Amino acid sequence: MSTQLEQVLKKQQEQQKTPLENEIEEVIQLVGFMVGDEEFAVPILDIQEIIKPIEYTRVPKTPDYVLGVFNLRGSVLPLIDLRMKFGLSKSKENEDTRYMVIKYNDDIAGFVIDRLTQAMRIPERSIDPAPETIHDEQNLIYGVGKQEDKLVSILNVEALLKRDF
């Protein structure tokens, strides 16, 4: 009798557990930020750190959006202005401006963003592929995440760190 009961209980537990686990696996944690008027997000695991703006050195013979290089505790990293990368005007530095250091495999660079918004968890199923109408040659957008009231463009980190000049 008791063993039967145990088995039933176990079965119930398993049933409860599995969907929960699946759900956890499917959720992606992202860091949201503003560039221009639009909100973007990057998987939190690809972000090495976020720092306040520091001085950088211009590197000649590079596209506009490559602002230059900066010194992050002894390493020299490239600095890329996301506004200009997205075809907007050059960002004006203010107290919300941050450098987001993104690392993917061995590629690493700092990106200038206008403002951080929030950390978010979006289930995989509520991420849609980028609409085809978006003209996106470089494949910079990984997908569009739906939140209760708004949409967030999730960036393709690998493409972001790929040199295209």
Add this chain to the structure above:
Amino acid sequence: MDEFDEILEDFLVEAFEMLEQLDNDLIELESSPDDLDLLNRIFRVAHTIKGSSSFLNFDVLTHLTHHMEDVLNKARKGELTITPEIMDVVLESTDKMKALLEHIRETGSDQGAVDVAPTVSRLEAILGGGSPAEAAAPAQEPAPSAQPEPEAEPEEEEKDLSEMSEEEIEAEIERLLKQRQEEDRKRREAKKKAQEAGETVEESGEKDISEMSEEEVEAEIERLLKERQEEDRKRREAKKKAQQQAAATQPAEQKPAPASQPAASTPKPAAQPARNTPKPAAKERKSTVEQTIRVDVKRLDDLMNLIGELVLGKNRLLKIYDDVEERYEGEQFLEELNQVVSSISLVTTDLQIAVMKTRMLPIGKVFNKFPRMVRDLARELHKEIELVISGEETELDKSIVEEIGDPLVHIIRNSCDHGIEPPEERVAAGKPPKGTVQLKAYNEGNHIIIEIVDDGRGMDPDVLKMKAVEKGVISEKEADQMSDKEAFMLIFKPGFSTAAKVTNVSGRGVGMDVVKSNIEKLNGIIEIESEKGKGTTLKLKIPLTLAIIQSLLVSVQEEYYAVPLASVLETVRITPDEIQSVEGRSVLRLRDEVLPLVHLADLFDVERVFSMGEHAYVVIIGLAESKLGLIVDSLVGQEEIVIKSLGEYLKGIEGIAGATIRGDGRVTLIVDVGALMDMAKSVKSGMQNLDAADVKTEKTKPSDYNILIVDDSKTDRTIMRKSLEPLGVTITEATNGVEALNILKDGSTIFDAALVDIEMPRMDGYTLASEIRKFNKFKQMPLIAVTSRTNRSDRLRGVEVGMTEYITKPYTQEYLMNVVARNINLNVE
């Protein structure tokens, strides 16, 4: 298995080291075939490799080295004279040996890599054909065969047994045993041969060691030892006798010795050097072995990186000290700080030098392969060439030693092939038939100089020019303008070769191009001197190390760049009218040279904010064979910098070799001198554009003037604004130093003056002023302090940080207006 790997690794390292030496010894041997010392050394190498490889079960290698050893042994005993033909075979087997060892290093086995059979059979042919005496030897009675053997090689380490320590005796026994084994093997082989030839061979009294029982071996050792002792005794007696009778009559048992050493006249000199010389050599070797350790190169690289960080830290500390010194002059703690800073910087420098030294290798590592190469070339080209090497002990960073090999190969090949004439031609020109190529290395400051000098036919600049025009490398016009030196440099152009016929050695027009690019990679400089009929000298000037370099810091507008000091030939200060124009290009006449000039700002598209002053500086850079004048706004100074890569994303940017972190934590880019030279060719002079920029900023009406007001109090800002209103100038406001600095740096408006309050949150007026003055473009901007601080020391501090005027509150409207108007040169009606 691990242990085996370890042994294998040791074996390989040792074997390669020995081989390097072997090549040189062999070449030397060819010129002095009677040098027994040399022969013994060579024999020992072959012998050691054979021994180790048989232990490690490398059968092919053992087979090959065994035959080599036999040939060398024969030569050593004087039964064989080394002729060039024999040398060819020996060298060939050395090559095979190398190939085998390389194969072992890669795969761990010596099977199937190299076919040694033909070489071995050639070695056998030498063994067989070289001396028929060999076949007869085993037939002799044991006693006589044993007796002449050791005496035939008096240079061998024949130590007196009675003087030996236990270990030495042990070693001696081992040596003797080995000798015996070899003899046995030889004899067996000879026997086989003899049997094949159908002869019956008398059973010799010598037993095969491998077939012996332990006791037998023991007995054999005993016997051999006795024999040795007996010999020693005899020799001692002979020596005594020889000493007694000054004019020695040669004792019977010494007879074989002169055969191998015809020069020896009395037994005494023959025996003595043999006894004395090997001993100290052995001791020396022992002590050096104990004092060195092998270290993985990666560890050294890591260490070098860490030192690099330390150097950056040191630079930073020095910079901070300078700042602190300015601010707290005369304070007690400054002295202490000074001591700490200078001792740290001293230690860091020493540490850096020490680590650099551990990475240094003698250039002999590279030079070693050249005697062999030149010898082969000489035979192939039917010329007589002698290679004279000097300065092989000169040390260089490991990475450079690795890079320098290829270019040197090409240069030396070139010297042998194109430079040195065939013997007949040399004799006809009144030179000795044997040509000389000299390879020299020596230090000069922070550089090492490698010179390759040949006494060949030299180069004819006119012929070079003609060829170059013919091949379309340069135009006829260019050729006319070319100096002789520039003409010599033509040999480095891709697709240029003057060899009348393309040989196996050179003439394909690839090599010298490689030389140039490799030397450039090392930040080196090439110089050529040549005189027709006399010979050619090629000089390579290479920096000692690559990771940490001395650099010249220059500034262009607001940007700083580091130029590797190794490439800087000189700097000159010029006025703008010294710059002349030839065909739309700027040039500078410096002494008797005309240098192409280019502004660094044009190369790197630096925005021109302010115009060139009365003076500009020209940094003359030289790389490989070309020179270029680089115009910069100012020279900042010399600094030791650590090269850092720009990373994957930005690598390969034209004109930038890397970056470094300066004392203030900022990143400064290091220019790639080689790339700059190329870029300079396509840059148009930007000097003229400057005037246009000036016109644009000319003010026509009061509202063209921009004034920045920095004050945290709204009331104060309003008062200032009101006071300035009558002037009609445009006014921008900032509430603190940080905001003001950002507005200034933003650059969208260029301000003609700034009114600065002293006491403000976040950044005060003093700090703001000193920050502003850090920018070249704001150096001249009037900064007017407006403050209620009336203290004398406050005023003084204001002047120190770069304030132009100091106005104390309260002030009259007119006063402020006048001060501002005066500072921006605005006429008030």
